[in-house]
Amino acid sequence: MLRADSTIDAGELYAVGNALGMSDQQVRLCVRRLIGDGQVTQEGRGRKAVLRATEALRRSVAPNVDYLRYMYAQDRGDAPWDGVWHLVAFAVPESVRHARDAMRDRIVHLGGAPIQGGLYVCANPWEARIAAAAAEFAVGEFITTMTSTDLRIGAVGTPRDLAARLWPLERLAAGQRRLALAAERHLDRLHAAEPLTPTEHLTIAVELAAEFDRATDPDPLLPPELLPSPWPGAAARELVARCWAELLKTRAGESIQLFEVYAEVLGEVAAGR
Numbered sequence: 001m002l003r004a005d006s007t008i009d010a011g012e013l014y015a016v017g018n019a020l021g022m023s024d025q026q027v028r029l030c031v032r033r034l035i036g037d038g039q040v041t042q043e044g045r046g047r048k049a050v051l052r053a054t055e056a057l058r059r060s061v062a063p064n065v066d067y068l069r070y071m072y073a074q075d076r077g078d079a080p081w082d083g084v085w086h087l088v089a090f091a092v093p094e095s096v097r098h099a100r101d102a103m104r105d106r107i108v109h110l111g112g113a114p115i116q117g118g119l120y121v122c123a124n125p126w127e128a129r130i131a132a133a134a135a136e137f138a139v140g141e142f143i144t145t146m147t148s149t150d151l152r153i154g155a156v157g158t159p160r161d162l163a164a165r166l167w168p169l170e171r172l173a174a175g176q177r178r179l180a181l182a183a184e185r186h187l188d189r190l191h192a193a194e195p196l197t198p199t200e201h202l203t204i205a206v207e208l209a210a211e212f213d214r215a216t217d218p219d220p221l222l223p224p225e226l227l228p229s230p231w232p233g234a235a236a237r238e239l240v241a242r243c244w245a246e247l248l249k250t251r252a253g254e255s256i257q258l259f260e261v262y263a264e265v266l267g268e269v270a271a272g273r
Helices: 010-019 024-036 055-061 065-076 094-109 127-136 159-166 169-190 198-216 232-251 257-270
Strands: 007-009 040-043 050-053 085-090 113-116 119-122 143-148
Touching: 007 010, 010 024, 010 050, 010 198, 024 040, 050 055, 065 232, 065 257, 085 094, 094 127, 113 159, 127 143, 169 198, 169 232, 198 232, 198 257, 232 257
Parallel strands: none
Antiparallel strands: 007 050, 040 050, 085 119, 085 143, 113 119
């Protein structure tokens, strides 16, 4: 619901909240919590108010455009795996436990899987992001990065077997299948004979983006060469792109940040570019 100028129209927010089954009181309590947490400020009252996001909130909700582009490049076969595993090891002292835990969380968020204590592996290049995270948490002196083309864990050495051992593929696949079902449901609504209202369009966008994040946030974006075939991820993301193409037909030029980002990335995908 965040617009390019960092504001949220409270009237639209209440309308979409109602469409998603929330009462005005529930929306109001959520807004109060956001204000109390210092994530937004409010100008005006009720549905006529304007909420303004803080810099921290803007950063936390901004979709990662590079991540989205890479995801769809893999689906198109434009980012083949080069056979290189990327590893990071760290031994951060107990005296900076908070930084150690934050670094571990960031490594996992970037697609890393634990091999053993303090050693993580990823199938995609991540050295620049690891270095940035290490600098952010001031633990650079405790971080070691390396690459390998002959990774083995016990008797497991083939790339697909390693991927199946290291990452929860079935859980990830279940999330992608759930995303596909949601996208199919939204496509049916978008193709219905009766035109949708602006609130209904926004509600679909919010639901679709939330389900997309739910499926892709834990996804390490393993190359197709490491995944079972068929893998549901590419098909689910294609359905999402088709949904956004339909949404953008009626919401072209929409100033909401979500539309701008997905128009840029998924609109290109749907257009076959």
